[in-house]
Amino acid sequence: MKLHHPYEWLSDAEQNRAFVVMLPVTLLAMAIEQVTSAPLKSDVAPSGIISFELAGKLSLAQEMVKSWGQLGQVYAGLNLGFDFVFIIAYVICIGLGCVIVARGKFLSSFGVALAWGMFGAGLLDCIENYNLIQILLGFGQEANAVLAQWCAIFKFAIVGVSIVYVLVGAVVTQVTKNK
DSSP states (O other): OOOOOTTTTSOHHHHHHHHHHHHHHHHHHHHHHHHHHGGGOOSSOTTTHHHHHTOOSHHHHHHHHHHHHHHHHHHHHHHHHHHHHHHHHHHHHHHHHHHHHHHTTSSHHHHHHHHHHHHHHHHHHHHHHHHHHHHHTTOOOHHHHHHHHHHHHHHHHHHHHHHHHHHHHHHHHHHHHTO
16 A cells, blocks of 8 residues: 655655755754844743743743843744744655655655654644744733643654654665665
């Protein structure tokens, strides 16, 4: 039984080319995210925007926002806004990586599931961002902080497992191909 993945509408060669294009785009977007998050590091938010994502309590999230000051809050808004571009890039890039590795027969079903799962990670990231923006704008409720935290946790889990799958699978595929 052939497993269907989200990039079947592209030939294998087109998937490879798309991945080669999306990898530097994703890395560039990640670098921009790092630059806009750097001013958000404080005693209350030692990991910047990541601390904000994982706050889990409205009072803590509000304390972080306050610690950033007015300029930091502008950086936080830029970071959260640009994150929507980053989401598109990383979902496509990592999903394509999963599909390409799965084509090499390394845990193919798992790779296809992860490729689809990347769309879930992107959706979770969007929900997380919406909730963080509500807090940043001063409209936040306790539920916003809790929902943002859980979305971030599940997003990071899906993305982390997918990246490990791509890296390990690429090595395993190369080693078995060279034997």
